Amino acid sequence: xxxxxxxxxxxxxxxxxxxxxxxxxxxxxxxxxxxxxxxxxxxxxxxxxxxxxxxxxxxxxxxxxxxxxxxxxxxxxxxxxxxxxxxxxxxxxxxxxxxxxxxxxxxxxxxxxxxxxxxxxxxxxxxxxxxxxxxxxxxxxxxxxxxxxxxxxxxxxxxxxxxxxxxxxxxxxxxxxxxxxxxxxxxxxxxxxxxxxxxxxxxxxxxxxxxxx
Numbered sequence: 001x002x003x004x005x006x007x008x009x010x011x012x013x014x015x016x017x018x019x020x021x022x023x024x025x026x027x028x029x030x031x032x033x034x035x036x037x038x039x040x041x042x043x044x045x046x047x048x049x050x051x052x053x054x055x056x057x058x059x060x061x062x063x064x065x066x067x068x069x070x071x072x073x074x075x076x077x078x079x080x081x082x083x084x085x086x087x088x089x090x091x092x093x094x095x096x097x098x099x100x101x102x103x104x105x106x107x108x109x110x111x112x113x114x115x116x117x118x119x120x121x122x123x124x125x126x127x128x129x130x131x132x133x134x135x136x137x138x139x140x141x142x143x144x145x146x147x148x149x150x151x152x153x154x155x156x157x158x159x160x161x162x163x164x165x166x167x168x169x170x171x172x173x174x175x176x177x178x179x180x181x182x183x184x185x186x187x188x189x190x191x192x193x194x195x196x197x198x199x200x201x202x203x204x205x206x207x208x209x210x211x212x213x
Contacts, residue, residue: 074123078121078122107123114187116184119197121178144162147162155169164181
């Protein structure tokens with residue numbers, strides 16, 4: 001498994017850095033559906049992206065840092081061309097899936113609606129790198145069946161996965177969470193596992209962040 005993930009990481013990062021991201025971080029515009037929900041619809045302070053069955057216990061963590069006015073350009077990339085193209089390629093989709101975007105509690109969330117269920121990619125933005133790492137550590141401590149992603153597979157960043165299909169990475173002041181727990185155990189023509197899907201989409205996004213810090 002470690003060898004397979006190392007190979008996946010190397011292939012994903014090398015391919016993306018060779019081809020380049022279609023848009024630099026500074027040129028990505030907010031999708032039209034991004035909105036700040038009313039207080040009653042906002043996500044709770046405790047438990048980032050809670051309630052999606054992502055292997056994390058509810059509660060126990062608080063939003064890291066001061067409230068921000070809106071998502072950064074880097075966060076918006078999770079709903080950009082690169083993860084969308086990678087997702088449609090892996091699953092051999094005939095067209096791009098419908099997405100819904102949300103910004104609440106310093107978290108930008110992009111939900112991809114697939115025939116088999118929902119794939120949720122979120123970016124929690126912290127005040128600084130130290131706050132992000134502290135928040136990441138708290139998430140990992142509370143997650144059920146969390147397993148560190150180690151070696152070359154983590155691309156040099158703190159990372160872990162959960163048994164039900166989530167991959168979580170911390171880079172700079174971001175916590176990236178790709179949650180495939182709403183999908184079947186295997187999906188697509190190649191019967192890729194949801195954990196492998198979450199990991200490959202994570203490396204796609206991280207490659208863009210590395211190229212456009």
